[in-house]
Amino acid sequence: MTLAHDQLRAFAQSLDASLASPADIQAFSLRTRSAYPDLLAALPPRYPEVLFKLLDRLESSALFAEESCSFSQHDLVDSLHHWINKAQEQLA
DSSP: OOHHHHHHHHHHHHHHHTOSSHHHHHHHHHHHHHHOHHHHHHSOTHHHHHHHHHHHHHHHHTTOSSOOSSOOHHHHHHHHHHHHHHHHHHHO
């Protein structure tokens, strides 16, 4: 296993642990932007770009008390899990 693989696993675990409150989501997003440099460097350039856009939308969704038609937190989390799966394929 490489450091990028380890960081991807840590990212996936952190995602699931950070959904309890808007403050946790904000902290998760900030941490993700700086905590996984080897992972992001190992992926094609489009991957960090997509990840950061998803994180922006996830942070926005945390501002709403209920699901909004524009920012469905559930859909965004599903998209992040999909991103994780695609990143695993790229690292394989």
